[in-house]
Amino acid sequence: MPAPQKQPELMNIEQYNNLPEDSHVEVFDGVIYDMASPSEVHQTISMELSTTINNYIRNKKGGCRIFHAPFDVVLSEAPLTVVQPDLMVVCDRDKLDGRRCNGAPDFVIEIVSPGNPADDYIRKLYYYKNAGVREYWIVDPRRNTVTVNYFEKNLLNIQYSFDAVIKVNIYDDLYIDFAEISSRLSD
Numbered sequence: 001m002p003a004p005q006k007q008p009e010l011m012n013i014e015q016y017n018n019l020p021e022d023s024h025v026e027v028f029d030g031v032i033y034d035m036a037s038p039s040e041v042h043q044t045i046s047m048e049l050s051t052t053i054n055n056y057i058r059n060k061k062g063g064c065r066i067f068h069a070p071f072d073v074v075l076s077e078a079p080l081t082v083v084q085p086d087l088m089v090v091c092d093r094d095k096l097d098g099r100r101c102n103g104a105p106d107f108v109i110e111i112v113s114p115g116n117p118a119d120d121y122i123r124k125l126y127y128y129k130n131a132g133v134r135e136y137w138i139v140d141p142r143r144n145t146v147t148v149n150y151f152e153k154n155l156l157n158i159q160y161s162f163d164a165v166i167k168v169n170i171y172d173d174l175y176i177d178f179a180e181i182s183s184r185l186s187d
Contacts, residue, residue: 030079048181072100075131104132110141151180
């Protein structure tokens with residue numbers, strides 16, 4: 001019989017808080033994962049989406065705030081789960097403590113990295129849904145698709161192409177034109 005393997009020590013919030021400020025990691029159930037730097041396409045999509053959503057919130061004089069990575073979201077302290085969504089909208093400002101978001105954002109967008117697409121499609125889908133995120137989009141530049149998960153209405157895995165105009169479900173009248181965004185990818 002083989003000797004039992006020593007299990008890695010699970011990270012807690014204090015250990016996470018003591019990481020160097022420039023650490024680009026996420027933690028799922030106490031296990032730490034390094035994150036890759038985003039590509040040019042990733043950054044372009046992120047900036048376009050952030051600008052569109054932020055302009056909408058400003059024009060409506062809304063109370064929600066938009067944040068982009070790296071900005072921590074503590075989904076759970078025990079076991080520790082900390083993510084850094086590419087983009088997120090937080091409407092309950094009580095969740096913001098000046099350093100991070102404590103609890104589920106209302107709307108999360110992840111832009112798929114080529115090295116680990118399962119992270120966004122499987123792992124984060126699971127954690128965001130169970131944490132109470134209202135809406136979660138997976139933007140996949142390699143497939144030219146946007147997968148919308150609107151958990152409040154149990155609308156899961158609705159897929160759109162990059163030439164679609166897509167409604168942001170947490171708002172009554174916000175639509176994002178991905179044809180316009182994708183036209184900027186080839187500039």
